Amino acid sequence: MTRxxxxxxxxxxxxxxxxxALALEGVECRIAPDGASALALLEAEPIEVVLIDIRLRDEDGTELAARLSTLHPGLVMVIMTAYASVDSAIAALKAGAYDYLRKPFFLDELMQALERCFQLVELRAAKARAERELALMRQIEATSRLAAGLSHDFKNMLAVIRANLAVIAERLPAQDGLAPYAGDALDAAMTAGDLVTRLMGFARQPTQSPDPADLRxxxxxxxxxxxxxxxxxxxIECNLPDRPLLAPVDPVQIETAVVNLLINAxxxxxxxxxxxxxxxxxxxxxDYARLTVEDEGPGFDAVVLDHAPEPLFTTKPGGTGLGLPMIQQLALVSGGDFHIGNSEGGGARxxxxxxxLRPDSAAQP
Known part of the structure; x- marks a missing residue:
């Protein structure tokens, strides 16, 4: 996290x-001499912590802190002054300041105060992530109930498709050019049947972890x-490791995830x-296995980035809005992470x- x-x-x-001095401690600093400059910087950049002097040339730092707190409620402010008093400290806290420093101060004093501020920022971010994940889990649970109602009829239709594809695949000569396509269609229908079964428990924690499978x-x-x-x-450029990469996840879920991501690309x-x-x-x-899929399309806009993991959200005509949420669910249940964003050169990532498991141990019986 950039500080x-x-x-x-x-x-x-x-x-x-x-x-x-703070740059040597890994803190990126921006400087503003007055309130107008500070507001412009806060609008332009993601800044969560402000070190503000209580006495500015033409402005009162305490009043400015209160205004900043109103306009940017998430700001963590440290007010500093060379004229410390109980009244000024109380005024600073009432204005929304998180901490209070008396000038002059040593760098270690400042760093201790800032460390508390950045820890607060990180805790807030973690809380927001947890709340978002909880909301997603609730949405996924509602989606699973909807999927359960549709799965029976869908499985019956898939059974007919699979039976017909099996007959076609069996009767096509091995050298026929259509044989690989029939085989792929049959495999996809089999995977779809497994996927429908999993929709029944879309938001439920599995009773036990699957056996480790080679993700390659x-x-x-x-x-x-x-x-x-x-x-x-x-x-499609596919880069797989030379050695087995074992993870306790269902291979069908991984295959389905890759299919969804490639179709999106x-x-x-x-x-x-x-x-x-x-x-x-x-x-x-x-140890983690990282699967990355990148394309050179237009990438995600801000609205899609905010809502893409939500069940039933889609920008495609006729889309279901279940592909990315199912990958998000796989990550949450497995103790992993799923990130949607844009690559530096453009396109989705x-x-x-x-x-x-550690690759060294994966090579052993």
């Missing part, structure tokens, strides 16, 4: 010297299948690609992290 600080002080020498197989299967069918006109690029699929091992305090 940004706004220093609101009309003493340029103090502001510059303080910002240079479902990822590779999904890429091969779509490269021959729905994404035939695209260039196809729709975003109008079927012209390219798309990059990469599976690798990473270390995040423990989707990252799924799942806890896995």
């Amino acid at each position: 940004r600080l706004l220093i609101l002080d009309d003493d340029a020498d103090f502001a510059v010297s303080t910002s240079r 197989q479902p990822v590779g299967n999904a890429v091969s299948m779509l490269a021959r069918t729905l994404c035939q006109g695209m260039r 196809r729709d975003a690029t109008k079927g012209r690609g390219p798309v990059r699929v990469r599976l690798r091992h990473i270390w995040r305090g423990s 989707v990252v799924l992290d799942l806890p896995c």
